[in-house]
Amino acid sequence: MKPIYFDNNATTMVDPEVVQAMLPFFTEQFGNPSSMHSFGDKVSSALKKARQQIQTLLGAEHDSEIIFTSCGTESDASAIMSALKSQPDRKEIITTVVEHSAILNLCKQLEKEGYKVHYLPVDKKGRLDLKEYEKLLTDQVAIVSIMWANNETGTLFPIQEMADMASDREILFHTDAVQVVGKMPIDLKNSSIDFLSLSGHKLHAPKGVGVLYVRRGVRFRPFLLGGHQERGRRAGTENTASIVALGKAAELALNHLDFENQKVKAMRDRLEKEILSQVPHAFVTGDPENRLPNTLNIAFEYIEGEGLLLLLNKQGIAASSGSACTSGSLEPSHVMRAMQIPFTAAHGTIRFSLSRYNTMEEVERVIQAVPPIVSQLRKLSPYWKDNAPVQNFVPTYA
Amino acid sequence: MWEYSEKVKEHFFSPRNAGVLEEANGIGDVGSISCGDALRLMLKINPETEMIEEAKFQTFGCGSAIASSSALTEMVIGKPVSSALQITNQDIADYLDGLPPEKMHCSVMGREALHAAIANFRGEKWKDDHEEGELICKCFGIDAHLIEETVRANNLTSIEQVTNYTKAGGGCSTCHDGIEEILIKILAEQGKTLEKATSKKKKKLTNLQRMKRIEQVIASVRPQMLMDHGDIELVEIGEKEIFVNMSGACSDCQMVGTTLSGLQQRLIDDLGEFIRVLPASQLNKVMGGRA
Numbered sequence: 001m002k003p004i005y006f007d008n009n010a011t012t013m014v015d016p017e018v019v020q021a022m023l024p025f026f027t028e029q030f031g032n033p034s035s036m037h038s039f040g041d042k043v044s045s046a047l048k049k050a051r052q053q054i055q056t057l058l059g060a061e062h063d064s065e066i067i068f069t070s071c072g073t074e075s076d077a078s079a080i081m082s083a084l085k086s087q088p089d090r091k092e093i094i095t096t097v098v099e100h101s102a103i104l105n106l107c108k109q110l111e112k113e114g115y116k117v118h119y120l121p122v123d124k125k126g127r128l129d130l131k132e133y134e135k136l137l138t139d140q141v142a143i144v145s146i147m148w149a150n151n152e153t154g155t156l157f158p159i160q161e162m163a164d165m166a167s168d169r170e171i172l173f174h175t176d177a178v179q180v181v182g183k184m185p186i187d188l189k190n191s192s193i194d195f196l197s198l199s200g201h202k203l204h205a206p207k208g209v210g211v212l213y214v215r216r217g218v219r220f221r222p223f224l225l226g227g228h229q230e231r232g233r234r235a236g237t238e239n240t241a242s243i244v245a246l247g248k249a250a251e252l253a254l255n256h257l258d259f260e261n262q263k264v265k266a267m268r269d270r271l272e273k274e275i276l277s278q279v280p281h282a283f284v285t286g287d288p289e290n291r292l293p294n295t296l297n298i299a300f301e302y303i304e305g306e307g308l309l310l311l312l313n314k315q316g317i318a319a320s321s322g323s324a325c326t327s328g329s330l331e332p333s334h335v336m337r338a339m340q341i342p343f344t345a346a347h348g349t350i351r352f353s354l355s356r357y358n359t360m361e362e363v364e365r366v367i368q369a370v371p372p373i374v375s376q377l378r379k380l381s382p383y384w385k386d387n388a389p390v391q392n393f394v395p396t397y398a
Numbered sequence: 399m400w401e402y403s404e405k406v407k408e409h410f411f412s413p414r415n416a417g418v419l420e421e422a423n424g425i426g427d428v429g430s431i432s433c434g435d436a437l438r439l440m441l442k443i444n445p446e447t448e449m450i451e452e453a454k455f456q457t458f459g460c461g462s463a464i465a466s467s468s469a470l471t472e473m474v475i476g477k478p479v480s481s482a483l484q485i486t487n488q489d490i491a492d493y494l495d496g497l498p499p500e501k502m503h504c505s506v507m508g509r510e511a512l513h514a515a516i517a518n519f520r521g522e523k524w525k526d527d528h529e530e531g532e533l534i535c536k537c538f539g540i541d542a543h544l545i546e547e548t549v550r551a552n553n554l555t556s557i558e559q560v561t562n563y564t565k566a567g568g569g570c571s572t573c574h575d576g577i578e579e580i581l582i583k584i585l586a587e588q589g590k591t592l593e594k595a596t597s598k599k600k601k602k603l604t605n606l607q608r609m610k611r612i613e614q615v616i617a618s619v620r621p622q623m624l625m626d627h628g629d630i631e632l633v634e635i636g637e638k639e640i641f642v643n644m645s646g647a648c649s650d651c652q653m654v655g656t657t658l659s660g661l662q663q664r665l666i667d668d669l670g671e672f673i674r675v676l677p678a679s680q681l682n683k684v685m686g687g688r689a
Contacts, residue, residue: 311411393436395428
């Protein structure tokens with residue numbers, strides 16, 4: 001049976017149309033866009049087109065606001081480092097406890113270098129407290145960096161409002177939007193967002209290409225120095241084939257926004273409803289009211305996620321988990337801990353993330369597969385007996 | 399993806415002896431849900447011959463934890479208690495054609511459960527390691543005795559290996575000095591020295607330096623609290639904990655727990671030791687007559 005890929009927040013399949021669009025740029029159109037001859041010229045025009053395709057998807061005012069990078073992580077780091085370098089008198093950063101490690105590990109390093117980082121906490125549903133946020137917005141803050149949607153739970157933060165609040169106080173605002181671009185409509189020209197990061201491989205383009213949007217008029221200091229590429233804002237020969245691919249993927253994503261928010265959402269909702277109705281002691285993590293249309297994160301209490309993933313994988317179903325054991329660290333994911341999900345459930349969280357390539361038939365197969373696997377693992381668990389949790393199992397060493 | 403051996407996968411997908419053994423006369427419950435593993439091992443031991451006749455397990459944990467439990471039951475069934483006690487965690491891993499290094503703690507848990515179950519059969523209280531040795535890793539509750547035993551049994555030579563085998567040191571990492579001391583001691587017995595790269599030691603602070611550092615950290619968080627119309631005051635510094643008074647808006651703020659744990663992490667990072675931050679109201683409870 002054909003394997004089912006429900007791990008699209010990790011990465012996505014490159015759309016076949018995207019592959020077709022990029023292939024000529026390895027062979028016939030291999031020129032360096034900076035070159036003063038027809039080989040370079042053609043590629044240069046292709047990059048311009050790709051830039052406009054991204055501009056359209058993001059609703060940016062100018063195509064020159066789009067800078068191509070190598071990945072989301074590079075875009076994130078470029079935005080934050082630029083804000084710090086261009087405002088040397090400001091030594092504070094505001095972010096959240098649930099950011100991707102691309103932001104968190106950079107912030108940890110910056111703390112060692114003397115910057116003060118404010119990590120906004122989240123409540124049990126993964127939501128931010130905007131009053132807490134407002135208090136932190138002082139003239140000491142160089143940049144606010146908040147993810148638009150959380151990769152594990154799909155929870156959406158009120159980015160427009162938060163960007164407005166920062167903008168009112170003349171503070172730069174960056175959003176890591178890698179999970180949102182292509183899944184939700186974005187209109188940057190009518191927002192206060194100064195920087196936005198996206199990553200190609202999350203929207204059916206290849207790995208190794210990303211974008212940093214920088215609003216016109218925002219002071220920018222390049223992260224990579226060297227040649228004059230990207231108007232001197234990102235040195236290094238352009239990854240032409242992948243940039244063309246990303247442009248095509250952006251065009252396709254725009255055409256599929258309704259599909260994403262209706263069909264994909266309907267599949268996700270059915271998966272959620274059926275699993276919750278068939279599996280006791282399971283709950284959705286994050287904020288169900290404000291959530292990406294494709295993401296479902298469920299905590300199955302009293303079992304451990306890795307076992308579930310292995311058994312799903314055996315049936316050809318790919319998903320991911322926030323459990324400690326799957327990541328190689330010894331504690332469950334920082335997102336689950338931040339939401340104070342009890343340990344008995346945090347280890348058993350499974351994320352299903354869908355895309356436009358999934359079908360309702362696949363959803364039905366997963367609905368068939370999950371409940372028996374959960375009960376099989378619960379039968380093995382000392383915290384479970386006769387279809388109910390055991391209260392009195394207290395191992396030594398706890 | 400983890401690289402599990404075929405044997406590990408096989409034991410995970412078709413675990414042997416899973417479930418409850420109603421007539422068990424030796425039960426060992428070990429592990430901790432907070433670090434993701436827990437195991438109940440149930441043995442039926444013939445009281446006259448001390449032969450392990452049956453064994454079953456229940457495990458909360460990842461694939462390799464379930465496979466290790468399954469392997470363990472197969473290894474002990476039909477063995478006298480005396481020889482079962484000789485089984486090491488390495489034996490369990492070998493039985494499974496090896497475990498990834500990060501998963502060796504699963505085999506350690508198996509061995510612990512076996513010892514706990516046999517102690518239970520003999521009517522002894524299993525000497526859990528908290529009582530036997532000094533608690534080294536506070537995050538995962540791992541003591542010196544277990545670390546020593548594991549280092550010896552597996553010829554471990556680095557902190558990273560100790561973390562892989564026991565989980566000790568995998569959390570806040572303030573116990574790395576303690577783990578290192580154990581390693582240095584055992585390696586010295588074997589005529590070896592710890593590699594230079596891992597043996598940089600932090601200089602211990604004097605009491606006065608320590609006090610000043612704590613005051614500085616508190617001073618650095620105060621402006622934020624003042625801005626929120628609250629305040630914090632240092633009341634007492636103990637060996638393993640410090641006590642603070644929260645006042646103004648902070649005293650009844652719902653974020654007080656987060657604030658204290660944030661402060662605690664800053665202190666841990668700054669002092670390089672494990673320290674607990676508690677509200678002054680707990681001063682008498684914790685420090686007893688001393689305060």
